[in-house]
Amino acid sequence: MGERLDVLLLGKGTVGSELVSQLEALPSGAPLRLIGIADSARLLFDPRGLQLEGWRERLGVAPRYTGPAGLLDAFAGSAAGALVDCTAASGIDKLYREAFLRGVGVVAANKKPFSGPWVDREATFTAARVSGCALRYETTVGAALPIIGPLQDLIRTGDEVRVIEGSFSGTLGYLCSEVMQGKPVSRAVAAARELGFTEPHPRDDLGGTDVARKALILARELGLALELSDVELEPFVPGWLLAEDDPDRFVEGLTAYDDELSDRARRLRGEGKALRYLARIDVLERRLSVGPVWVDADHPAARLRGTESFAAFGTRRYRPYPLQIQGPGAGASVTAAGVLADLFQVAASPHRHRVELGLGSLRISGC
Numbered sequence: 001m002g003e004r005l006d007v008l009l010l011g012k013g014t015v016g017s018e019l020v021s022q023l024e025a026l027p028s029g030a031p032l033r034l035i036g037i038a039d040s041a042r043l044l045f046d047p048r049g050l051q052l053e054g055w056r057e058r059l060g061v062a063p064r065y066t067g068p069a070g071l072l073d074a075f076a077g078s079a080a081g082a083l084v085d086c087t088a089a090s091g092i093d094k095l096y097r098e099a100f101l102r103g104v105g106v107v108a109a110n111k112k113p114f115s116g117p118w119v120d121r122e123a124t125f126t127a128a129r130v131s132g133c134a135l136r137y138e139t140t141v142g143a144a145l146p147i148i149g150p151l152q153d154l155i156r157t158g159d160e161v162r163v164i165e166g167s168f169s170g171t172l173g174y175l176c177s178e179v180m181q182g183k184p185v186s187r188a189v190a191a192a193r194e195l196g197f198t199e200p201h202p203r204d205d206l207g208g209t210d211v212a213r214k215a216l217i218l219a220r221e222l223g224l225a226l227e228l229s230d231v232e233l234e235p236f237v238p239g240w241l242l243a244e245d246d247p248d249r250f251v252e253g254l255t256a257y258d259d260e261l262s263d264r265a266r267r268l269r270g271e272g273k274a275l276r277y278l279a280r281i282d283v284l285e286r287r288l289s290v291g292p293v294w295v296d297a298d299h300p301a302a303r304l305r306g307t308e309s310f311a312a313f314g315t316r317r318y319r320p321y322p323l324q325i326q327g328p329g330a331g332a333s334v335t336a337a338g339v340l341a342d343l344f345q346v347a348a349s350p351h352r353h354r355v356e357l358g359l360g361s362l363r364i365s366g367c
């Protein structure tokens with residue numbers, strides 16, 4: 001076990017709040033110390049370790065911060081630190097790069113820094129490499145399911161990954177199961193919304209972009225310099241249904257698609273098929289596709305239950321049967337646990353360095 005890691009959490013939403021609870025429940029002696037919690041405006045901070053009683057109310061009246069320095073100065077007295085991104089903010093990769101310059105590692109649940117423009121993603125990875133700081137983001141695909149780590153192992157051990165197939169949206173997995181059980185899609189979406197499985201506007205799930213981002217994150221691990229616009233994306237429902245901006249009217253509008261999808265589900269169920277929303281990465285063809293697929297009963301995705309996710313890696317070594325990973329792939333508790341596991345990995349990493357920017361030179365020293 002390495003030295004103690006000071007942790008600054010960005011985001012007090014579903015995942016961030018659960019992470020606070022899980023950090024609080026760790027036994028004393030754990031190598032992680034939460035020193036700060038920030039939302040998009042305020043920072044609650046104590047370099048000796050935050051007292052967590054009433055943290056949410058205290059954050060609501062904590063001082064406002066400005067810019068990256070306003071956050072990262074919190075690590076001034078830390079021997080080792082990690083910034084945890086439990087936001088869905090765009091453009092936050094600049095903050096990651098600032099963190100690396102200060103010798104602070106990053107753990108992210110946020111997909112956007114890894115699925116934005118390739119040049120920005122490369123700049124972030126280069127900054128992490130140059131600084132020697134950790135950059136971990138296992139939960140960006142499949143929540144706490146180990147997907148990115150095993151893929152990196154396949155790559156670094158010299159295997160050749162040819163195809164990746166996966167069901168990466170717990171929400172769409174749930175909807176597929178409900179439709180296959182005979183529920184009209186509009187009612188299935190309404191139920192998923194009530195259960196808290198969807199984004200505030202369910203269009204953000206049904207449009208498929210979230211799955212496209214995950215597929216892109218995996219493809220880029222393999223060195224494919226592709227952009228989000230390169231993903232061949234078919235939404236879960238016809239595109240014309242996605243235009244409605246009001247979430248309630250959007251769900252009502254889905255009734256126009258109920259009969260067509262229910263009829264198809266009935267017919268194809270009779271043929272032993274199941275509806276799934278799958279991502280497929282054909283590495284040799286440099287092709288990423290995401291969309292609804294009617295899989296045969298013997299397809300591994302056919303056996304998924306509820307919000308389960310699944311990934312299959314077809315490689316030179318793993319054939320004719322692919323390496324498969326399956327299990328709950330969404331939800332605050334598993335996602336926060338995955339972030340926590342990443343934090344433990346950072347704490348145990350022997351490769352952390354403090355980087356100080358001197359005048360005109362980059363000095364790197366152990367911390």
Ligand SMILES: NC(=O)c1ccc[n+]([C@@H]2O[C@H](COP(=O)([O-])OP(=O)(O)OC[C@H]3O[C@@H](n4cnc5c(N)ncnc54)[C@H](OP(=O)(O)O)[C@@H]3O)[C@@H](O)[C@H]2O)c1
Nearest residue numbers: 011012013014015039040086087088089109110330331335
């Ligand atoms: N839920 C899951 O199953 C799951 C699984 C894997 C990954 N994730 C990812 O985990 C992330 C968090 O999800 P969530 O459901 O917890 O989101 P959420 O409930 O919407 O919470 C987002 C939080 O981020 C804060 N925030 C926004 N911009 C910020 C900024 N620039 N700096 C600091 N804080 C900022 C927000 O604060 P304000 O209130 O001030 O805006 C809010 O507290 C997302 O990227 C999501 O895609 C979620």
